[in-house]
Amino acid sequence: MAQTIYQSFGYILPETVLSVFFILTLLTALVGKGRSKYLPAYTALLGFAVAGVLVFLQLGTDELVFSGMYAVDPFSWFFKIIFLVTGILIVIFSMQSRELEAVSTKYAEYYSLIISLTIGAFFMAGASNLLMMYLSLELVSISSYILSGFTKENPRADEASLKYVIYGAFSSGLMLYGISILYGLTGELNIYAFNQALASGTLPQVTILVAIVLMLAGLGYKISAVPFHFWTPDVYEGAPVTVTAFLSVTSKAAGFAMLIRFFKIGFIDVAAQPVMAGMWELFRGFNWTDIIAVLSVLTMTVGNLVALWQSNMKRLLAYSSIAHAGYILMGFVTLTDQGISAMLMYFVAYLLMNLGAFYVVMLVANKYHTEDIEGYSGLGYRSPYIAFALTVFLFSLTGIPPTFGFIGKLYLFAALIHTNYIWLAVVGVLNSVVSLYYYVKVIRNMYLVQPEDKTRVDFGFGTNLLMTILMVPNIALMLYFTPVLSWAQHSVLMFGLR
Amino acid sequence: MNWYDITFYVFAILTVVSAVGVVFSRNIVYAAFSLLFAFFGVAALYVLLSADFLAITQILLYVGGILVLIVFGVMLTTRAQKVEVKRGILSVVPAVLIAGIIAGTLVGVLTTTKWPAANLSPYEETARPIGALLMTNFVLPFELASILLLVALIGAVIIARREKARRA
C-alpha cells in the first residue's frame, strides 16, 4: 500500500537515525580531538545499534513509500541486517587496525564515511526508482572512493582510489545513459510503473537491450562481475584492509540487492502465473537468463583462475570475492524463489567467512607486517588460534563440509538443478575444485612450512573472542542452519510480488 | 528550415565541435575552454527543449562550479605538464574503433526506435513544477543528494588537504 509523503517519513527512521549519527560522528572531530581516539568509533557503533533496533521494529513491514521511490519490505530488511552487522564488525575491526593509525587525526571522518556508505547501501537495497537507484549507488561509490584512499600517505591507497573513482564514474555514467533510454521508452522512473509499461509488449526490444546492457555495466561494476570487475583487485589490494573488507561485503551485497530488485520487479510479468516461476514473459525474444548465466560463468572462472597466481593475500581474497560474485549470480540465473533464497543464504555465509578472512589478514598485517602468502608461513605454529580460524574461513570459502559455506553452495546448486541448469551447477562445482587449490595453498603455508622465527605471537583475549564469534557461526550454522534458511526464504518477498 | 531548426543546428554543431576539442586537444587549457563551450552548447539545447530552469542550472553549476573546479585542478597540477606529449595507453585507431562502434550502434538504435511520442505541448514554466516535485515526490532523492554532497565535501577536503606533518 502506497503511503503519503508525510507518512513515508515514518518508514525511513533507521536511515534518518543513521544520517543523524553520520553528522554526530563527524562532529566528534570537534569535541573529542586528542581526548579519546575511540569516541568516533563508539558513536558510530551507537548509531548502528540504534538503527539496528529501528530496523528490527520494521520486521514484516511491506510498504512502498515516498510515492514509489523506496520499498521497505522483507527483502530490503534482510540486506539492512547484513549491512548493519557488517558495519558494526568493520567499526570494531577498524579500532584495532594499525594501518589506520597513520590517519588517526581523521577517525571522525573515517567512521562517518562508513556510516554514509551504509546509508547508501540501505537505499540501494530498497530503491524502486531509477533515480533512487542511481543516487544511492553514487552515495555508496563516493563514500568508497574516499574510504579506499583514506590512508592517503600510502601511495597504494592513492592509486586504488584514483582507479576506483575513474572507473566508478565511468560506469555510473554508462548506467545513467541506460537509465535515460529506459526513461525515454516508458516515461517512467519507477520500476513498478516501468513494469506496467513493459507489459504492453510493444516496446522495441533492441532499444531495451541497449539500455539493459548499459545498466548492467553499472550494476556489474558494483558486484564486480566480469568484465566489469577489473577495478576490484587493484582497489582491494590498495585500500586499507578494513575498507576492503567493508567494500567486499556491503558494497557488493548492495549491488546484488539492487540488481535482483531491478530485474525481478522491472522485468517479470507479475500477472504471469505462477508469478515466481521466473519467466521473463515480456521478453520471449531473447533469453535473458543466458546473459546472466554467461556472466556468472565468466565471473567465477576468471576470479578463480587468476586467484591461482596471486601471492598477496588481499589480492587473493579480491579475486576470491570476484569468484564468489559468480557463485551468487548462479542463484540469480534461476530467478526463482528458491534461487534467490539460496543467494540470500549465501550472503550470510559470505559475510561470515569473508569478513573473518579479512579480519585475519588485518591482524596478521598488524603483527607480522606482511600481506604476502609467504608471510603466512608457519602461522599455525606461531599463532595457532588465528591460523585455525583462517583455516575455518578458507574452508568455508571453498565450501568444504563442516562449514556454512558448504550449505550455501549446496542450496545454490540445488536451486540450479531444480530449474534444470545442470551444466551451470557442474561449472560451479568445477570452479569450487579449482578454488580449493589456492585456498589450500594458504593453509599449507600456515601449517606445513616451519617458521624461521618460532616465537609465539598472541593477539589477546578480545581479538580471540571476536574471532570466535566470527568462527563459531561458520561451523554452527552448518549444523543447524534452519533459522537462516527460513529467514532467507521469507526475505525473497519484495513489495509488489504476491 | 525555420529559425528553430537553424538555432538547433548551430548549437548542436557548437556542442559537438567543442566536445571534439575537449577530447582531441593536446593542451589541457584548450580542452578546458572547449569544455566551457560544450557546456554552453548543451545549455542552449536545453533552452531549445524548453527547459529554462535546467539551462540556468547548467550554466551556474557546470560553468560556474564544475568548470572552475576543473580549472583550479589544472592550475594546481600544471606544474607537471601543460601539453600531453603522447596519447594514453590506446593508440588512436582502436579507440576510435570502439567509440565509433558505440556511436554507430547508439545512433542506429536510437534513431530507428519508435519512441512513444505525443504532440509538442506549449512551453510551460519549469522552475515551479520542478521545485514542487523536489518537495513532494522527489523529496527522498533530494535528501539523499544532500547527504551525498556532504560526503563529497568531506571527502574532497580530507583527501585534498595538505598534511601539516608532511610540510614539516
Add this chain to the structure above:
Amino acid sequence: MAVHIGLTQFLVVSAILFSLGLYGVITRKNAIMVLMGIELILNAANINFVAFTRYGAMNISGQVVAVFVIILAAAEAAVLLAIVLNIFQQLNTVNVDEVDNLKN
C-alpha cells in the same frame, strides 16, 4: 520540406557526445581530461532526459533527474579532483597510465 528538428536530432547529438566522452575517457592521459570525458557522458545522458521530457510529452521528472545529475556531477568532480590533487602531491604525476603499480 526539410526534416524538422525533433527528438531524433537531439538523440543523435547526445549519442555523439556520449561516444566522444567515452573516447576521451579511454584515450586521455591526464586524469583531469579523463574527468572532462566523464562530464561529457553525463551531459549526453542529461540531453536525453530533457529531450524525452519535451518530445515524449512525459512528466517533468526527466528534468528533475537532470538537475540531480548535475549536482552529482559536481560532487563527483570535486572528489575526483581532490584525489588527483593528492596523487599529484604523492606521486608527482597526473597521468592515469603512470599510476599502475597495482596489477596482475
Add this chain to the structure above:
Amino acid sequence: MSPIDSTLIHLAFAVLLLPLAGFTLLIFFGKRIPRQDLIETGILFVALAISIYIMVQKVFFIAEPRIDFTFRWLDLGALIGHPGFTIDLGIAIDNITAIMLVVVTLISSLVHLFSLAYMEGDVRYSRYYAYLGFFSFSMLGIVLSNNFLMMYAFWELVGISSYLLIGHWYEKKSASDAGKKAFIVNRIGDVGFFIGIMIVFTQLHTFLFSGVFAGIAEGHLSGPLLTAAGILIFCGAVGKSAQFPLHVWLPDAMEGPTPVSALIHAATMVAAGVYLIARVFPMLTADALTVIAYIGAITAFISATIAIAQNDIKKVLAYSTVSQLGYMVMALGVDAYSAGFFHLVTHAAFKAGLFLGSGSVIYAMHHEQDMRQMGGLRKKMPITYWTFVVFSLSISGIPLTSGFLSKDSILGGSLAYGMLTGNYLIPIIGYSVVFLTAMYMFRLIIMTFHGEPRDVHKYEHAKESPKVMTIPLIVLASLSIFVFYSFNPLNPEKGWFLESVTKPESVVPGYQKYSWDFLQVKLVEKHPGETGVTNSGETFVTTNAYQMELERIHYTGLFLSLALALLGIFTAFLIYDWKKIDAEKLKQRVKPIHTFLYNKWYFDELYGATAVAGTLLLSKSFAWFDAHVIDGIVNGAATLIRLWSRLSGSFDHYVVDGLVNFSAWFTGLLGRGLRKVQTGRVQTYIVFALLGVIVIFYVFKQF
C-alpha cells in the same frame, strides 16, 4: 511439546554442549586459564546434575515414551527425478536415553575427579582434560541422537577422541600403536555400520529412528535386505563394543591412562555398541537377533577364558569387560532387552570402579601393572581393597549386589530362550562364564591384595591413594548395591529400573519374526493367545510361553548361577590363597591350554597369519594367472595386442595424459593470461568493460 518437555530438551542440549564448551576453552585458552582441570571437572558435575534432573523427570513424571525434538536440517526441494530430498535431524529423550545420560556423565565426572590426582604432573595435562571433555561430548551425542546420521557422526567423533586418549602417551610406541589399532579395527566395523545406514536411507529416505521404524512397519524395507541392514548396523556395535572377532583392540587399548580405561573401556564408549543395538532393536529380524546372540555368547566365553590366564591387572579387567559386553549383546540377542540394558548400567558402575581401583593400585605401586609383583596390599590400601571386593562380588553375581540382579536377568532370559528354541549352547556358555568370571576376579583380588608382598620394595612405598581417588571408588561401590535399582534383592522385575526400561515393539514384518512370536512379551502379557496375521498372510497365535518359561526357570536359574559363582570363588581361593592346588603344577598339567589362553587364543597371530598368508596366496595366484593365462593370450594374439597397445599407448600418451596435463597447463595458462589483462592501467579496464558491453549487446541481439 509441553513446557516441561521443551525444558528437558533445552537441558539436554546444555548437557551435550557443556563438555564441548569445556573442550574449546581448554584447547584454545588452556595455558592461560588457571586450574583448567577443575573447570572441566566442574563442568562435568554440572552436566551430571542436569542429567539426573532430566532422568528423574523423564522416568518418573513423564508418561509419554519419548520426547522428540526434530528439525529440518536440509531441504533441497524437489529435484529432477527425485520427489524430494530432505534430511531431518534432532535429539530425543526416552527412558534409556535419560538413564544413559546419567551413566555417562556420572562415570565421566568421577573419572575427571579421579584423574586430578592420577594424572597430576602429566606433560599434557590440559590436553588430557580437553580430550576427556571432547570424548564426553561425543558420547553424549550418540546417546541423544534421534537419527542415524548424527549418531554416525558422533560415533566417529568417539572413535577419534578414544584414539587421542589411548595414544595420550604417544611417546610410548605401544601406546601409539594401540591407539592406531583401536582406530583401524573400529573402522572395519564402522564400514559395515555405514553401509547399513545407507541401505536404510536409500530405502526409506530418512535417518530418523522413528521414521525408519515407521517405514519398516509399513513394509518399505523387509526380507533379506532388512536382515542385512540389521546385521550391518550390528557390525558397528561389534567394532565399538569389542565383540568377537573385532575384540582384539580393547585389551591393547589399556595402554592409555587408567582413568581413560575406566571411562571409555568400561563404562561409556564400549557401551555405545550395546546402546546402538538397543536403539535399533525394533528393526532387528529374527535372523539378525540369532547372529547377535551367538556373537555375544562366543565373545563372552572366549574372553573369560583368556582373562583367567593373564597376569597384567588391566588386561584381566579388559578381557573381563569384553566378556561382560558379550553378555549384554547376548542378552539383546535372546530378546532379554531390559536385562541387557540393565547389565549395561550396572556394569558401567562396577567396572568403572574396578578400573579406578586398579588405577589406585597401580598408582600406589608406581605404575606397576603385573599382578605377580603385587600381593598383600589389603592392609596398605583398605578402602581400595574393600571397594574392590564389592565390585568383584557384583561382577560375579553374588546376591545383594547390582551385578546379581542384572546378570541373573540375562541368564534367566538366555535359559528361557535356550529351552524354547533349542539353542542350548547359549545358556550353557552363559552359565559357564559365570564360573569363569568369579574365578578370574577372585584370582585377581587374591594375587593383588592377599598373601605376602612379592615386590617388597614397592610394597613398602605403597600407601592408600588420596581422597580424590578414593571418593569415586566409594561412590561407585555404593552404586553397586542392589537398592539403587530394585528393593527386592533377589528379583528386579518390580524395581523402578526394569519397570521403566521396557522392550520396544518390534516393527519387523510378522513372517520375519514368525517363529519368534512367543517373544512378543508386551503383547502377550495383555492378550495371551491372540491371533495375528503376518505380512505374508499367515496367521499366528501369540503365546506367553516366554514369560511363563522365565517364571518357571527363575529359581532354577538363580540357584544355578549362584552356585557356579560361589564355586568359582571357592576354586580361586583353593588355588591361589590356600594353595591346596598348586597353581604351577596345574599350569604344567594343562600347559597347552594355558599357553593357548595366555596367548589370547592366538587371535593376533591368526589375523597376522591370515592377512599375510592371504596376501601371499593372492599374489601367487595372480602370478600364476599372469604366467599361464595372460601370457598365453598375449602370445596368442601378440600382433593384435601389440597394435592395440601401441594405439592405446599413444592414445594414453598423447590424448589422456595430454588432456590431463593440458587441462592443468591450460588452467594455469588461462589464469596467467587473464592475469596479464590486469595491466594496472584503469583505462585498459574501461576498454574491456566497453568491449564487454559491445559483445554482450551483439551476441544477444541475435536471439
